[in-house]
Amino acid sequence: MAELNLVEAVNLALAHELARDEAVVLLGEDIGANGGVFRATAGLQQRFGAGRVVDTPLAETAIVGTAIGMAAMGLRPVAEIQFSGFLYPAIDHLVNHAARLRNRTRGRLSCPLVVRTPCGGGIHAPEHHSESPEAMLAHTPGLRVVMPSSPARAYGLLLAAIRDPDPVMFLEPTRMYRLFRQEVADDGEALPLDVCFTLRSGSDLTLVSWGAMLHETQAAADALAAEGVSTEVIDVATLKPLDTATILESVARTGRCVIVHEAARTAGLGAEIAACLADEGLYSLLAPVQRVTGYDTVMPLSRLENQYLPSVERIVAAARKTLEAS
């Protein structure tokens, strides 16, 4: 078994699916000869040909728009948007077409499409290269929104996304691409979509997060453990549809919940999870639900980005608040 980082795991999953199913096609900017600006598709055009690993002209609207036509006509396109900050020209196609084609035709046509895009900050990138658009996408009925938090989950969730019969937004946390290595077996085993993963069991507090923020969240859990606090950590993984059952079950045991995300706070997914706890888990709460999030500001350029991103210190502070309240 190979030790892979997250971007290598993405590459492995793409190669596996290209080899397994000839309907799978990759398209995007610089994904062929260059292997993608992050090397997520390195070597794939050489191996599978320029017909199946397509360097497109530079136009995000048409990358997603043409992928929809491919998907409806029997291909399994995996489109890459180079950075999620450049996803916005394709939103029309995602919201008005990809997410609706099955419903609009009562199942006659469908859109088995994956849009992969790096997201999030913390890599000292230029302007518009550090976006966290998951809540915007999750608000769209008909779209699945998935974000892996480790190499193994990137591999297994991407296989599942490609095999899924409906459109999936696959948001890859850029900061995690090369953060650590993990053993990943190329066994073709997909992980389930639409469920949360419990990364760590605990009894005093539930920390809920996804993507790159799980790095800080787990570090916070370690810090709390040193103080004798038993913390459960949940990786949401599929942000839409949301597996509320796992979160509710956890909070029913711990009575405390802190939600951590990098995206801006207002109308973020933390609000949705908190609302779910208010709706269905209120009586098990021992303390008000806390959110540790990016601020409702524009994502700052690199010199301030670490002050924007939730830190271990902020997460621990929010956790203490829930512990002190009860």
Added chain:
Amino acid sequence: MSTVARFDIDHIRFLDPQGEALGPLPDFARDPARLIPMYRAMYLTRSFDAKAIALQRTGKLGTFASALGQEAIGVGVASAMRPEDALFPSYREHAAQLVRGVRIEESLRYWGGDERGSDFAEARHDFPNCVPIGTQVCHAAGAAYAFRLRGEARAAVCFLGDGGSSKGDFYEGLNFAAVWKAPLLIVLSNNQWAISVPRSAQSATATLAQKAIAAGVEGVQVDGNDLVAVHHVAREALAKARAGGGPTLIEAVTYRLGDHTTADDASRYRDPAVVQEQWSFEPLTRLRNHLVKLGAWGPEKEEALARECAETVNAAVEAYLSTPPPTTAAMFEHLFATLPAALAAQRDEALRFAPRTAGGQPGGDHG
């Protein structure tokens, strides 16, 4: 200085507005057995159109977009397609859709507020009406890529309007298809009006066909009210596409004789006298005159066709009005292949509060 590239845009017309041949005609244009089905499809489209407006005016249909005056474009192009090709229409191309096998009652269901109207019994690969302007050009380019990749002799055909040619989606889809040499035909129905904005305010170009040049695509302008010209050019473009020659853009010049939709009143922004003038160029009379000159048509056949189309349309209206209402659960059933667990509670809530007459009445005016 030297000229590095030079381009021309041809205008194709075979029949003048009175139906007189302007020169030698293609073979099919002298063959009544080929022309009469297309004349019938144009006539049926117009009969359907008039009935749909009447249904809307009496509260039995939602907002409807008429194709009045543009029948030759949809019929001429769709009649050149093969069943295995795929159509990517705008919302004003029921002429093409009827030729493709979309049923009038299906179209009525769609405009009457029921998604089942886009679950075509035939034309299973054709896209539903596209309401966001121009986006279908990208979908069609992607479909054409899929056909080419699999080595299939199929083509994608998309329709948009003069307004749509201002959208980035149009340029991007055109450009992708050109780079890919994809088997795509883009038909730009230039009916001179994008709701209230005239062609002159839409683009400073002399023709819309020339927009193809920037993408390295062949662009041709055709008299969109001349069925013979439209069909001829579409046949050539589709043959080229299937032979690996890449995409073609056809600008079909026509005139929107009706309002933008039943929710529009065009007399607010255009002179009815100009519209009246345009009636002398409309496509049905032109083709009928040509058929008469061929000795293949006369008043009796015209009357029989009128009766037949009225019966077909009336039967479709009956089928539409007697369609059982959609079920409440239908909102959830086709969102995903399998309903996610997270949505089950919302579906149950909708079912719990469903009125006894779920889905309302057919139609229901929304504008």
